[in-house]
Structure formats: C-alpha cells, structure tokens
Amino acid sequence: MTTIPSNLRRVLRREPRVRPTTEPVAAPPERVETPPVEIAPNDPLVAYFSGATGAVDIGALQLDSPALDGLREAGIKLVVPLVSQGELIGLLNLGPRRSEQEYSADDRKLLNDLAGHAAPAVRVAQLVREQEAEVRQRERIEQELRVAQLIQQQFLPHELPDLPGWQVAAYYGPAREVGGDFYDFIKLPDGQIGIVVGDVTDKGVPAALVMATTHSILRAEAPRLVAPSQVLTRANELLVDEMPAHMFVTCLYAVLDPSSGRLRYANAGHNVPYVSTEAGVTELRATGMPLGLLPGMDYEEKEATLALGDTVLLHSDGLAEAHNGEREMFGFPRVATLTGEASDGEVLIDRLLKELQEFTGPGVDQEDDITLVTLGRRAAGAAVPAATAERQLAAFVVPSAPGNERLAIDQVAEAVAGLGLAGPRLERLKTAVGEATMNAIEHGNNNRPELPVEVVVAADDHDVKVRITDQGGERSIPEVETPDLEAKLAGLQTPRGWGLFLIQNMVDRLETTVNQHHHTIELVMHLKEVPDARS
Amino acid sequence: MPGAEFGAEVRSHDGTGVIDLRGEINLGADQALLAAYEQAVGDDPRTVVLNFAGVDYINSTGIALIVGLLARARKEHRTVRAFGLSEHYRQIFAITRLSDFMGIYADEDSAVSATVST
Numbered sequence: 115m116t117t118i119p120s121n122l123r124r125v126l127r128r129e130p131r132v133r134p135t136t137e138p139v140a141a142p143p144e145r146v147e148t149p150p151v152e153i154a155p156n157d158p159l160v161a162y163f164s165g166a167t168g169a170v171d172i173g174a175l176q177l178d179s180p181a182l183d184g185l186r187e188a189g190i191k192l193v194v195p196l197v198s199q200g201e202l203i204g205l206l207n208l209g210p211r212r213s214e215q216e217y218s219a220d221d222r223k224l225l226n227d228l229a230g231h232a233a234p235a236v237r238v239a240q241l242v243r244e245q246e247a248e249v250r251q252r253e254r255i256e257q258e259l260r261v262a263q264l265i266q267q268q269f270l271p272h273e274l275p276d277l278p279g280w281q282v283a284a285y286y287g288p289a290r291e292v293g294g295d296f297y298d299f300i301k302l303p304d305g306q307i308g309i310v311v312g313d314v315t316d317k318g319v320p321a322a323l324v325m326a327t328t329h330s331i332l333r334a335e336a337p338r339l340v341a342p343s344q345v346l347t348r349a350n351e352l353l354v355d356e357m358p359a360h361m362f363v364t365c366l367y368a369v370l371d372p373s374s375g376r377l378r379y380a381n382a383g384h385n386v387p388y389v390s391t392e393a394g395v396t397e398l399r400a401t402g403m404p405l406g407l408l409p410g411m412d413y414e415e416k417e418a419t420l421a422l423g424d425t426v427l428l429h430s431d432g433l434a435e436a437h438n439g440e441r442e443m444f445g446f447p448r449v450a451t452l453t454g455e456a457s458d459g460e461v462l463i464d465r466l467l468k469e470l471q472e473f474t475g476p477g478v479d480q481e482d483d484i485t486l487v488t489l490g491r492r493a494a495g496a497a498v499p500a501a502t503a504e505r506q507l508a509a510f511v512v513p514s515a516p517g518n519e520r521l522a523i524d525q526v527a528e529a530v531a532g533l534g535l536a537g538p539r540l541e542r543l544k545t546a547v548g549e550a551t552m553n554a555i556e557h558g559n560n561n562r563p564e565l566p567v568e569v570v571v572a573a574d575d576h577d578v579k580v581r582i583t584d585q586g587g588e589r590s591i592p593e594v595e596t597p598d599l600e601a602k603l604a605g606l607q608t609p610r611g612w613g614l615f616l617i618q619n620m621v622d623r624l625e626t627t628v629n630q631h632h633h634t635i636e637l638v639m640h641l642k643e644v645p646d647a648r649s
Numbered sequence: 650m651p652g653a654e655f656g657a658e659v660r661s662h663d664g665t666g667v668i669d670l671r672g673e674i675n676l677g678a679d680q681a682l683l684a685a686y687e688q689a690v691g692d693d694p695r696t697v698v699l700n701f702a703g704v705d706y707i708n709s710t711g712i713a714l715i716v717g718l719l720a721r722a723r724k725e726h727r728t729v730r731a732f733g734l735s736e737h738y739r740q741i742f743a744i745t746r747l748s749d750f751m752g753i754y755a756d757e758d759s760a761v762s763a764t765v766s767t
Contacts, residue, residue: 516676519708541737549709599746602716603723609716612709612745619744 151188151207153181163195164202168226169217170195192217194229198237206232258319262292265322267505267532269329272575274503275299275307277372281425281490283459285467287432287506288483294321294363295430295483296329300336305372308336308345311384311428311487312365320358327356328363328405342367342380343402343415350382350405350413357406364404366428375420375491380413385434385446388453389418390425390462395454398426425462425490427453432484433466438474459488476566476585476632480509504574507533511566512551514559514584519551522569522582529571530578533641543578543639546620549613550582550635558584558633573641577622580637587631594618653705657685665761666694671703674711682714690727697722698760699751702733712745719750728752732760 153159159179163170170193172185185193185207194206206229211217217225266288274282284297294314302308310332314321328349335348345367353363366387368379379387383404386397402413420426429449436444452469456462463486470484508529512518526547527540535543551567559565568583594614601607618624623638655678658669666689674682689697699715707715722729732754734742742748754760 520706538737538740542740545708545737545741548706552708552710597745599716599750603720603750605720605724609713609720610710612712616709616712616741616744 151181151184151190153184157181160202163193163205164197164200166195168229169193169222192222192225194225196229196233196236198233201237203233203237203240259290259292262317262319262322263288264532265319265326266292266296267507269296269298269326270505271297271299271503275301277307277370279492280370280372281459281488281492283463283486283488284503285463285484285486285506286503287467287480287485287509289317289432289480290510291317292322293317293432293483294325295432295485296325297428297485297487298329298332300333302337302340302369306340307370307372308332308340309368309370309428309487309489310365311430311485312363313384313430313483313485314361314363316361320361324353324357324361324363324406328353328365332365332367336367340369341415342369342378343413346380346382346402346405346413347411350403350411351409353406354409362404362406368398368426368428370420370489375424376417377420377426377489378415378417380415382411382413385429385431387426387428388450389420390427390453390456391421392423395450397450420489420491422491422493425453425456425459425488427459427462428485428487428489430483430485432480432482433470433486436470436474436481436484439478444470444473458492459490462488476511476568476583504572504579506570506572507578508571509569511568512555513563514555514561514565514567515563516555516561518555518567519548522551522567523548526569526571526580530573533573533578535578535639535641536643539639539643542620543580543637546617546637546639547580547582549617549620550580550637553613553635554582554584554586554633558586560586576641578639578641580639581634582637583632583634585631586633587629594624655681657681659685659688661692662698662757662761664692664694665696665698666690666692667698667700667757667761669700669703673706673708674704674714675706675708676710678711679714682718686718686721690725694727696728696730696761698757699729699731700733700757701731701735701738704733704738707738707741712741712747715747719747723750730754730760730763732756 157179158177159181162175162177172182172190172193175182189209190207191210192208195202196204196206206225270286271284274284286295286297288295294316296310296312298310300308300310312325312328314324314328331349331352332345336345339345339348346365349365363382364384365382366379366384368377370377379398379400380402381400382402386399389396389398398416398418400414400416403411427449434444434446434449448469449466452466453462456465466486508525510525512521523544527544530540530543551569554567555561559567565585570581572579592614597611597615598607602609617637621637622640625636625638627634653672655670655672655674657671660667660669668685668689686697719729730752734753739748739753742753752760752763754763
C-alpha cells in the first residue's frame with residue numbers, strides 16, 4: 115500500500131477557492147484555514163487516492179474511512195492527489211466554491227495540471243528535508259562516538275604493572291560503536307595488585323560514563339577493602355543508586371600476591387577466566403550478579419595458586435561472542451583451547467586475535483569491544499621487561515577504488531589526533547598511509563571495489579602503528595630499492611616506482627607479513643622523534 | 650574521499666612561464682599538467698617555474714608526473730624551478746632527490762629572478 119510520508123500527513127489545508135476567470139476581480143479572497151486532517155497509512159482512502167487519476171469529489175465517495183469523515187468534517191469538497199512516480203506524496207484539498215457552484219471541468223483541469231507540476235517539486239523538497247535530517251543525525255552520532263572514545267581511552271591504563279617473575283599483557287580493541295569494556299590494574303597494600311576486567315551493557319556515551327564511574331569506585335574502594343568479594347559488594351551498593359535503567363556492569367576482580375602466586379577473585383557476572391596449567395586448562399569460577407542491578411548482593415570469593423608456567427586469561431565477551439558471516443559464534447570452547455596452546459600471554463593474545471580475524475573474515479566490523487588481559491607466572495629473575503599496553507585506536511575498511519587512499523589518510527589522522535604526534539611526523543605518517551593504501555588497492559586488490567583494504571590503527575606509550583591489509587596474500591613482497599632518478603630523467607626507466615621507497619623513508623619502521631590470503635604492511639612511527647633515528 | 654581536483658593555470662612573469670598548480674597531484678592530474686606545460690613552453694622560454702602554493706597533496710604517482718615533466722624539460726634544455734612547497738613536500742623532494750634537479754625557492758620572485766642555472 116502506498117503511504118503518505120508522515121511529514122506530509124499534516125499538510126492538509128483548505129486552499130482558497132479557484133476563481134473562474136470570468137468573475138470580476140474584487141477584494142482578495144479571504145484565506146480560510148482548517149485544522150489538518152490526520153490520515154493513517156492503512157486508511158482505505160490512501161489506496162483510493164493513490165490510484166485516482168485526478169481531482170476527487172469527496173461528497174460522492176463511499177468508503178469506510180475515518181480520514182474521509184475527517185475531510186468532510188473539515189469542509190473539504192474536492193481533493194487533488196499529488197502523485198510522484200506512482201507514490202502518493204500529498205493532497206491538495208479544496209473547500210466549496212464561494213459562488214456555491216460546483217467545480218467546473220475547467221477548474222478540475224487546471225487543478226490536475228497544477229498537481230502534476232507541484233507533485234515532483236514537493237517530492238524533491240521532501241527528499242532534501244529527509245537528507246538534511248539524515249546528515250544531521252549522522253554528524254551527531256559521529257560526535258557522540260568521538261566523545262565516547264575519548265572518555266574510554268582516558269580511563270584505560272597507559273602502562274602495565276612491572277611485576278618481577280610475572281608477565282603481564284593486555285589488549286583493548288574498541289568496536290566502531292564503542293562498547294563499555296574496561297580493564298585496570300590497582301596497586302594494593304603489601305605489594306599485592308588488583309586486576310579488573312569489566313563490561314558495561316549498552317554502548318556509546320552512556321556506557322562510557324558508567325564505565326568511568328565504575329572505574330573510579332573500584333580505584334577508591336579496592337585499596338581500602340582489598341578482599342575481592344567485599345570490593346564488588348561495595349561497588350554494587352554504590353552503583354545501584356547511580357545506574358541508568360536497563361544498564362549494568364559485569365566485572366571480574368582479582369587480587370594477586372606476586373610473591374606467592376596466590377590469586378583471590380570474585381566475579382560479578384563476567385566471563386569466567388581460563389588458566390593454562392601443566393595439567394590443562396582450568397576455569398576460575400565464582401558466582402555473583404552483575405553490578406548495579408539489585409541492592410544487597412553478595413559475591414562468592416575463591417582463590418587459586420598460580421604455579422610457574424601458568425597463564426591466566428581474563429577476557430570480555432567481544433571475543434568469544436564474535437560471529438562470522440554464517441552467524442556462528444567464535445565460542446568459549448575455542449578460547450579455552452587456544453589458552454591451553456599458547457606458550458605465554460603475549461603469544462596468546464596475538465593468537466586469539468589472529469584466529470578471530472580468520473574466523474570472522476575480512477571486512478567484517480567488530481561487533482563489540484574486545485579486552486584481553488593475561489597474567490603469567492615465570493621463573494624469578496626471568497622477569498620480562500614491562501611492555502606497554504597496545505590500544506587499538508581505530509579499525510576500518512576502505513573499498514579498493516582509486517583515490518580511496520585519501521579516506522584512509524583522513525581516518526588515520528583522526529584516530530591519532532590525541533597522541534600528540536608532532537606536525538611533520540604526522541605528515542610523514544599520512545603520506546606513508548596514503549602510499550601503502552594505494553599499493554593495497556592497486557597491487558593487492560587489483561582495484562576491485564568489492565575487496566576491502568583493512569586498516570587498523572593502534573598505539574602504545576612509544577609508537578603508533580598502522581596495519582594495512584589487502585587480500586593479495588600470494589604476491590611476493592618486493593625489496594625496497596632506491597629509484598634511479600638519473601635513469602628516469604634520461605628516459606631510460608619509467609618515471610614511476612616511488613611508492614615503497616617513499617613509505618620506507620617516511621616512517622621509523624616498516625614491516626610486511628604475508629599469508630595465503632592477506633598481505634599486511636605495518637607502519638611504525640615513534641611518538642617522539644628518536645635522535646639519529648632518521649636524518 | 651574526493652579531494653580538491655587538480656588544476657593548472659599558466660602565466661608569464663618577466664618572460665618566464667609560471668604554472669600555478671592547485672589541488673591534488675595524482676594520476677588524475679596527468680593530462681592537465683601536460684597541457685599546462687605545453688602552454689608554458691609555447692614561447693620557448695628557457696625556464697619554467699612551478700608554483701606549488703595551491704597544492705595540498707602529492708602522491709607517488711604525482712611524483713612520477715613531476716619526474717616525467719622534468720625529464721621532458723631536460724630534453725628540451727629548459728630549466729625547471731619550483732616554489733611554494735610546504736615543509737613536508739620540500740622534505741619529499743629532498744628524499745626523492747627531485748630538488749637536485751629542480752631549484753626550490755622560497756617565493757615566486759626569487760624563483761623567476763634566480764640567475765644561477767639549476
């Protein structure tokens with residue numbers, strides 16, 4: 115059924131009558147306004163008007179239609195449907211002629227002509243208005259997204275704790291529509307350390323604000339109360355009053371004594387952590403309701419002792435609950451299996467992300483935030499130097515069409531805006547991103563728009579890293595050669611062939627990896643210029 | 650994203666052909682750049698000056714176009730000079746060694762009036 119767009123349903127006015135040309139011109143006719151008549155989309159009148167070929171006498175119509183009654187009550191005599199490309203977009207309503215005569219055949223012809231001309235113009239106006247509203251809506255969403263990202267990143271740790279005899283690694287990858295994941299390390303009395311991984315339901319700014327509140331509460335209460343069950347009980351009490359409707363927080367809180375390997379933990383409805391041990395993979399189960407749902411909740415507290423070689427994985431559901439194109443889930447069993455296979459935490463995180471990428475396939479938007487924290491006990495003295503946590507700042511795809519490198523450049527520039535990369539270094543990174551994306555579009559994906567170029571922007575305390583992946587995995591990586599400008603100027607060589615050379619000279623480090631399907635170039639730029647690193 | 654389209658206007662400054670470039674120098678600039686060069690050398694000047702002040706993006710294909718233009722000018726025994734390059738593109742012209750074959754000047758007057766052949 116054809117429906118009248120809602121914004122036009124109210125444009126039903128009683129127009130001044132049509133004046134026969136023979137009538138002497140007197141004072142201008144008085145404009146009579148009648149209240150607008152609402153027409154429901156399923157009113158039989160809509161179908162009738164959609165099929166009408168011209169002006170319709172309301173008095174002669176016999177339809178069981180509330181709208182028809184409404185029109186009659188409003189004093190409408192004649193309705194001229196405005197139809198554009200087969201779609202009813204509005205009505206021109208007329209009351210009785212002032213002369214009290216019926217509308218003549220000439221009147222109707224004039225009105226039908228008028229409707230024929232007015233309809234396309236009205237439709238264009240409607241489309242323009244709809245498009246403007248869409249643009250405003252999109253801008254608002256983008257702005258909210260940036261605010262949410264900003265809040266989120268403000269509260270994520272910038273470095274990992276340095277614990278002798280322990281290897282700590284973390285990964286945080288936000289979905290495009292930022293979810294509410296967070297993690298934290300909290301210094302506690304007696305050298306103990308609190309480890310938090312949480313997830314706020316909902317997305318965007320509301321989730322980011324609840325995440326910020328939860329983060330602050332845990333930071334304040336953990337050093338005072340220490341015991342995980344007490345910390346979660348207290349956090350729940352404080353959050354219950356503050357929590358917006360339909361929102362809650364799942365949270366795993368653990369306290370590690372690095373000297374003994376004793377790990378106490380409580381869980382407010384978050385994913386169960388896995389531990390890779392010599393005997394296989396075990397789970398750290400403890401029951402408890404999510405935070406902020408109900409007052410007076412108790413949280414079960416349990417403990418485990420981590421032996422040398424054990425690695426714990428704390429994870430948010432963005433990983434296990436990710437879907438592939440067939441709507442299959444990555445799944446908890448797979449996460450558990452991979453935990454058991456990895457030699458250490460960093461390897462485990464890399465492996466999980468790689469397996470996830472293989473599983474979801476190229477060009478699929480990440481559904482939810484992904485947070486991974488690992489904690490591995492190593493031989494004393496074999497402490498791994500504290501690595502800094504890598505944060506994913508953006509992940510997006512561009513279709514493989516010439517010129518789209520500008521899209522990648524702009525989005526990378528936006529993603530790194532908060533890192534304080536000095537102007538000239540930012541310009542160099544942008545040029546490198548542009549060239550690498552061009553190569554991916556042209557050589558990797560052969561300018562086939564359906565093949566995506568995937569771009570991931572990440573940063574740690576020292577570097578910003580941009581990974582650009584195309585689908586041309588089987589092609590070999592050419593050696594970077596210095597172009598022979600003399601030969602080119604003499605016409606002995608093609609003037610082209612500058613891309614890879616430029617990239618290499620723009621960034622501090624360049625790495626490429628190839629597998630059967632993909633080809634990835636990683637551009638690394640130090641956040642601060644290292645003296646003598648580059649002339 | 651469609652960036653600023655490439656454009657080039659030619660004018661004469663004290664008998665030197667000056668090409669005002671603007672927008673993006675990429676593959677799409679090929680024909681317009683060539684046409685501007687043809688026009689600039691119509692009166693057979695010794696020197697052609699490229700004004701990069703209005704250029705906001707040059708990619709490796711754009712570099713190749715400039716190399717091609719420079720190669721042709723050398724064949725015709727003409728000197729090419731440039732001015733108006735941003736600091737970033739000055740660096741790129743240095744890295745690619747284009748600036749070894751094309752004098753880079755701070756402004757138009759010094760580019761046009763330079764007597765040292767580059």
